[in-house]
Amino acid sequence: MKIENSSAALETVKFDDWIARAFLWATMIWGLVGMLVGLLIATQLIDWRLNFDLPWLTFGRLRPLHTNAVIFAFAANSFFAACYYSTQRLLKTRMYSDLMSRIHFWGWQLIIVAAAISFPIGWTQGREYAELIWPIDMAVTIIWVIFTVNFLLTLWIRREKHIYVAIWFYIASILAIAMLHVVNNIQLPVSWTLSYSVYAGAQDALVQWWYGHNAVGFLLTTPFLGMMYYFLPKAADRPIFSYRLSIIHFWALVFIYIWAGPHHLYYSALPEWLQSLGMVFSIMLWAPSWGGMLNGLYTLRGAWHKVREEPILKFFVAAVTAYGMSTFEGPLLSIKAVNKISHFTDWTIAHVHVGALGWVGFMTFGMIYYLIPKLWKRPIYSRSLANAHFWIGLIGILLYAVPLWIAGVTQALMWLAMDDQGALVYPDFMETVKSIMPMYYLRAIGGSLFIIGVLIMLYNFLRSIAGVKCSELVDTEIKAAHFSTVKPEDQISELFDKEGKPKASFWKQVHRLIEGWPLVFSAIALMALMVGGLVQIVPMILVQASAPKDIIVRPYTGLELLGRDIYIREGCYNCHSQQVRPILEEAKRYGPASKAYEYMYDHPFQWGSKRTGPDLHRVGGKYPDLWHYRHLEDPRSVSANSLMPPYPWLLTANLDISNLETRLKVLKKLGVPYRDQDIEFAKEDLEKQALEFSGRLNKDGGVKNSEKKEIVALIVYLQRLGKDAQSDSVLKLGESQ
Amino acid sequence: MNESDDDKLMRDHEYDGIQEYDNNLPRWWVYKFLITIAFAVVYMYWMQFSGSGKNIWDEYMTDRTAYERDEMLRAAKNMRPSEEEFLALAADPLVLSSGELVFKERCASCHGLKGEGIVGPNLTDHYWIHGGSLMEIANVVEKGVPEKGMVPWKGILKPDEIYAVIAYVHELNKKGEVEGKAAEGEFVSGGK
Incomplete structure (x- = not known):
């Protein structure tokens, strides 16, 4: 050639x-x-x-x-x-x-x-x-x-x-x-x-x-x-x-x-x-x-x-x-x-x-x-x-x-x-x-x-x-000539001997040929790249996660959702996972292993990849609200030697509820089953839940006027994590105790 | 394979001065690759199609069943002491000092170092939310009050530690009230 x-x-x-x-x-x-x-x-x-x-x-x-x-x-x-x-x-x-x-x-x-x-x-x-x-x-x-x-x-x-x-x-x-x-x-x-x-x-x-x-x-x-x-x-x-x-x-x-x-x-x-x-x-x-x-x-x-x-x-x-x-x-x-x-x-x-x-x-x-x-x-x-x-x-x-x-x-x-x-x-x-x-x-x-x-x-x-x-700093110069172009069919015929049989070095020559056709090369590379993704992702998109019959996975309330978005904003996932693995010792530490249906409304998922702190998927209800309040204000007040940074601004910043309805509407479009009234009365529902919660916080620990603060949303979200599966009989660990 | 004689430069392979040999693939590398491919095929068949591959969730359930059976055996062996046995424990300074250790390590973050109460209630007054008798206290320590944040310590602490800390809390309460969190729950005379 x-x-x-x-x-x-x-x-x-x-x-x-x-x-x-x-x-x-x-x-x-x-x-x-x-x-x-x-x-x-x-x-x-x-x-x-x-x-x-x-x-x-x-x-x-x-x-x-x-x-x-x-x-x-x-x-x-x-x-x-x-x-x-x-x-x-x-x-x-x-x-x-x-x-x-x-x-x-x-x-x-x-x-x-x-x-x-x-x-x-x-x-x-x-x-x-x-x-x-x-x-x-x-x-x-x-x-x-x-x-x-x-x-x-x-x-x-x-x-x-x-x-x-x-x-x-x-x-x-x-x-x-x-x-x-x-x-x-x-x-x-x-x-x-x-x-x-x-x-x-x-x-x-x-x-x-x-x-x-x-x-x-x-x-x-x-x-x-x-x-x-x-x-x-x-x-x-x-x-x-x-x-x-x-x-x-x-x-x-x-x-x-x-x-x-x-x-x-x-x-x-x-x-x-x-x-x-x-x-x-x-x-x-x-x-x-x-x-x-x-x-x-x-x-x-x-x-x-x-x-x-x-x-x-x-x-x-x-x-x-x-x-x-x-x-x-x-x-x-x-x-x-x-x-x-x-x-x-x-x-x-x-x-x-x-x-x-x-x-x-x-x-x-x-x-x-x-x-x-x-x-x-x-x-x-x-x-x-x-x-x-x-x-x-x-x-x-x-x-x-x-x-x-x-x-x-x-x-x-x-x-x-x-x-x-x-x-x-x-x-x-x-x-x-x-x-x-x-x-x-x-x-x-x-x-x-x-x-x-x-x-x-x-x-x-x-x-x-x-x-x-x-x-x-002048540009480097070289002298070079264009290569002559050979018709593709002539290049292909080079692969075969006179009797039309592939030559001994057929495959290597094929590769050499494609090296001369960079766009063809790119197309083949792209196809090779796509196979794995197609085989793995397409089935996952076609088969949606579904909960067992007797279990209702409740979409996040407006307040919980805003709390979740604060969780994401603060990057909590960088240190905390939300995924209890089906390993006995782990379930013993954190609670029952997590199941796929529990995450079906999580856009995006927050499983994390590193546990600088403990897993949080079963943290809901594990500690009192007041514990979370103190912990976020100053982690070392309730957990000696903690590495966690304090989040004092959550106690003072007002929760931004201006685009709450939009958030719910977008999620509804993505398949989260919010009803029309959930969206229509989103703000009223949120205020009600926040008021109820901050009332409890006041009663238990004398925390006043917290109902409009970001921390309320975050705690409400944390307290709700992993709760949908409570009635899942398969998940119970240590019930015999 | 004559064309692949060691270190023979490839004709017309020259890019900005870089040339190429076409040496044979290192044998061990080829074998390694083939072995990993064979492993992949066998493993996928074993896990997905042979019916013998045990998946992660099945293994977990097996482990758990075994664990729960052991727990039942242990529970039968480690029966909670009776009230009299507890009182005997509470009289033993060695038990009390190990109970104090557990208390400071585990309980003090919510109940305070002296039991004066922080997030959790004051343990030194005569008011009890879930009952103040020795056996009622034991119940709360073992099973917890998860909805209020009290951890069920059974399973986390060893039986000895739990019984020691119950005895310690009982003694702590007898020592008299420490100024701390306001009283919650109902008055129980004698603090028992």
């Missing part, structure tokens, strides 16, 4: 280097911000006073800011920098449209600013890593479409016939994120800042974790594999180890990844077949993930002496190793029996940070050091500072992850410990928290070291580029 055409005229191609520089700046700045917020919330777990009694500085609002910042600001900007830099070079063309590139850059930074403002205010969807409110979601969609179109059109005008494996990974990432973002964020707005997910309960959980798991996959894994395939061989000056390994692990990864979402929902009210499917696909993901690691590490064969000398390669090797570790740990954590221990604990936090700090962080740092001389035309100011950054960062990662592994396992074993008398050994949740506090200190030290490394890099970067004049 002859594709080079030497007779084609050489043209001068100028790459858009500005866009790569811009995204690198953004990566560094937002990366530092996201990590500093991470450090702040890590220290909040050590000392609650660091919440400063200010609504916009509490853990529940800042944790989404941290996760979104490092995912969508640090990692995504890093991906964009790599993508714009390497795509142009791999395709021998400038991006199709500078304007679209600029809109992408500035639009994305505006989105980040909007996120950084809206989360502290408390504007959130309350769904992990999809917390952005709907107008920002719309902006993300528009910007992503512009990026996609620009990228696809660049493929169209390329001067390199075949697309390299890095581009395959970029294509998969771009398409997957578009699909995940759109499907997961279908929601009905109530106001500019509030909306309800169209999915409810277990269904919402499934869609959300299909998204959540794959946002990790297609923003933190595949873009960085693409980055590795470009920057690692460039920095090492070695050929890629195996083309066929690239093919197999790429397609396996793209197809299998999507199915693994339910491993976030083991022992939950999600149907068991989905949990099992999530588990087997997570285990099958091990080899395809390691395919990338192997291709990276084996590429360095014969170049290990360079690793000793070159900080860039050190970063890449450590990153690929961290990738290998976390993609081994991932399938391990996806075994149901292991997950029973690890779920809701700091083990998960350790796991994601090996990936985020080690893989994403170190790949990015290696890339930055590689690109400084290329994009700013200056050598790195100090190689020894870069080496120092590497070692401090590496120690930081270890000091981050190891303590949290210990903390996770320790706490889980304490939660599940039962003595021979059938009693919990540590019935007091606080005991289990106290036992892991030293680990939280160590983690904060590890995180600080990592940030110190980043500061060293920033200093090194600024010293390197000091004195560079704008006029020096």
Whole structure:
């Protein structure tokens, strides 16, 4: 198959280097911000006073800011920098449209600013890593479409016939994120800042974790594999180890990844077949993930002496190793029996940070050091500072992850410990928290070291580029020719011998052929990406959860609903789950295991993924109203050693009931069976319930005039949690007592 | 497979200076992949179609049935002491000091360190909401008053601890009233 055409005229191609520089700046700045917020919330777990009694500085609002910042600001900007830099070079063309590139850059930074403002205010969807409110979601969609179109059109005008494996990974990432973002964020707005997910309960959980798991996959894994395939061989000056390994692990990864979402929902009210499917696909993901690691590490064969000398390669090797570790740990954590221990604990936090700090962080740092001389035309100011950054960062990662592994396992074993008398050994949740506090200190030290490394890099970067004049920053130029086009039918006939039989290397040639048809390649990738989601989500949407005959699940009253929306606003789900797993010891601690029908009117679901505090699904009626009142005002007045921030503003802020009817109407549209009179008399009903409640509060504890306060709504919601199932005979635990 | 001789560069694979070998897939990697696929097929068949796979909810119910059977056996063995036996416990300083320990750890957050009452009622006066006799107090401690926030301690605390804390509360009440939360419930003479 002859594709080079030497007779084609050489043209001068100028790459858009500005866009790569811009995204690198953004990566560094937002990366530092996201990590500093991470450090702040890590220290909040050590000392609650660091919440400063200010609504916009509490853990529940800042944790989404941290996760979104490092995912969508640090990692995504890093991906964009790599993508714009390497795509142009791999395709021998400038991006199709500078304007679209600029809109992408500035639009994305505006989105980040909007996120950084809206989360502290408390504007959130309350769904992990999809917390952005709907107008920002719309902006993300528009910007992503512009990026996609620009990228696809660049493929169209390329001067390199075949697309390299890095581009395959970029294509998969771009398409997957578009699909995940759109499907997961279908929601009905109530106001500019509030909306309800169209999915409810277990269904919402499934869609959300299909998204959540794959946002990790297609923003933190595949873009960085693409980055590795470009920057690692460039920095090492070695050929890629195996083309066929690239093919197999790429397609396996793209197809299998999507199915693994339910491993976030083991022992939950999600149907068991989905949990099992999530588990087997997570285990099958091990080899395809390691395919990338192997291709990276084996590429360095014969170049290990360079690793000793070159900080860039050190970063890449450590990153690929961290990738290998976390993609081994991932399938391990996806075994149901292991997950029973690890779920809701700091083990998960350790796991994601090996990936985020080690893989994403170190790949990015290696890339930055590689690109400084290329994009700013200056050598790195100090190689020894870069080496120092590497070692401090590496120690930081270890000091981050190891303590949290210990903390996770320790706490889980304490939660599940039962003595021979059938009693919990540590019935007091606080005991289990106290036992892991030293680990939280160590983690904060590890995180600080990592940030110190980043500061060293920033200093090194600024010293390197000091004195560079704008006029020096000219776009890189190359000479390249267009490839000659061969008719598709001629290309296909190349696959067969003269007798019309497929040639021996048929499949490999087919793949090579598709590498020359990027749009076909994209279409096939998109189909591979869609299968898993279709098989898992469609049945869940068709089969609605239904309660057993003798049980009535009561929709939230207006007051309860507003309380729930405050629960979401304050980000309670960041520390509290609402999902008692069907595990004897857990039911003993929290109450009967949760069932799917109990959540059927929950838009969105609030199962949570981490228990920094105890589960709340059966908290309804467990404590007196006054207990909750005091607890929210000052958690330590009723629960010594609690880590929880105080919420004094809930006692003074008036409940906003202005759009109550709209909220109910929107939920009714989504299938919550509110009657017309529920909506018509919503405000009267709410005031009645609030007055009744605050009267009790006054009688029991002398709390006066609380009926209009936000705290009333929140307590009423908490006191109602998990109550619908009271008459479910299957659920009773310990009735024989 | 001659074409895949180790470290032979692929013809016409050159992207911005990056070249590619086409080495064979590492054997162990292929086997690992195949084993995980085989596991997936067998596991899904076992769990979903063979009828032998035990799902999470079934296992939970099995555990619970066993637990409840054990609880019944334990309940028969750990019969609550009679009033006389309780009074004997209340006379034992060792029991009382362990009861005090449990009280400070578990009860004080609602009833106060001296039993003066915070969210929960004052335990040192002679007014009782759910009855002031020793056996009535024992009942409330064991079964709780969930609707008012009193935790059913049976099952959370060990039997010894529960009996000790009941004895302690009984003694606490005899020691005389501490200034605290206003009296609630009905007057019971002698505090019994």
